[in-house]
Amino acid sequence: MYAQLIKTARSGIKAPEDMSPDERAFQDRIDRGEKIEPQDWMPDDYRATLIRQIGQHAHSEVVGQLPEGNWITRAPTLERKAILLAKVQDEAGHGLYLYSAAETLGESRDELIRLLHEGRMKYSSIFNYPTLNWADIGAVGWLVDGAAIVNQVALQRTSYGPYSRAMVRICKEESFHARQGYSAIMAMAFGTPEQKRMAQDAVNRLWFPAIMMFGPSDGESVHSEQSMAWKIKVKSNDELRQQFVDQTIPQIEYLGLDLPDPGIRWNEKRGHYDFSDPDWSEFFNVIKGNGPCNVDRMQNRVKAWEDGAWVRDGLMAHARKKSAAPAAAE
């Protein structure tokens, strides 16, 4: 998941008669369901859009470690601590898969990281909300990773081969993330009244930020059309959001918690749950950098990058010295 508001370099879709022969052949391959691979010809805008989307996705995985890492030292039991540590480690791995997929398009990882640190690339808005207590960690695994799974399962069918294969691998690992979160929140919802109150509070606070993860409504999402035609995106924001809401409400009810939105009710005619729109002005405000934790998250990212520089440089210097040594001895 974790790619919201991806701007395609062009708005609207080209009609087949306006396409160059290369572009038409490319679109035909996409329409036949073929995957595009790094060495294949692709339109510049397809490449640029993918770099932005995969890059943003990778950044989200990496920045997403921060709100959860916040609780590793304070997990309530050794077992929960080991589980959380394993989950955060997975997120680092997911970032690595995705940066590698982006690099197949000719953009370097260092460059993507530079753009993130300069505020010129985004990551998912959800990670700019704080994790205030242990119930939030359960809720993040269950709701945030749950939303990510809905998005990423769809993206397994994305048209770019390396991205699609990274998604397959990530989805296999995400199930652990959602289940450990639900298991942690179950322990609280079925625990003492105070624990149950904490679980309810976490769901109340994280519900709307979680459903914002799918990005703005289809009507507002001006860049979706071309991405859908290229099968960079395979389902619309609203479709994915509905799917997430439908699967999550029975999970909230099972916990015996109140629904976090009075607008939620089953719609027999649609065969889906109705629910209230999140406050989109809040979403755009968080995306712009004014969420509760934006500044903190970026400071921590940049600090980690800068503090690690001597290790990266030192190991590279050592490797260069070693590879130069045999030549010098000859």
Place this chain on the structure above:
Amino acid sequence: MSNEWPLWEVFIRGQHGMSHRHVGSLHAPDAQMAVKNARDVYTRRNEGVSIWVVEARHIAASSPEEKGPLYDPSQSKVYRHPTFFDIPEDVGSM
């Protein structure tokens, strides 16, 4: 100086969307010839849509003796598997 052609490892993408998989190796004087040879040796029955070759000396591999230290630690981390967590069936697949 030996004129024996170097060894290349061959990777084939079986069908669109799949990863390349190692299928075997062959000798060839250069990369271009290695691809051509791989096409003849490994895809005579339409086994692939894409070929990668890498000169074998460029492949770094883990050593079998290190098996214990490399892989044993993950055996105790059973919680990395989703089935470690008992999730009631009523809440749907997760």
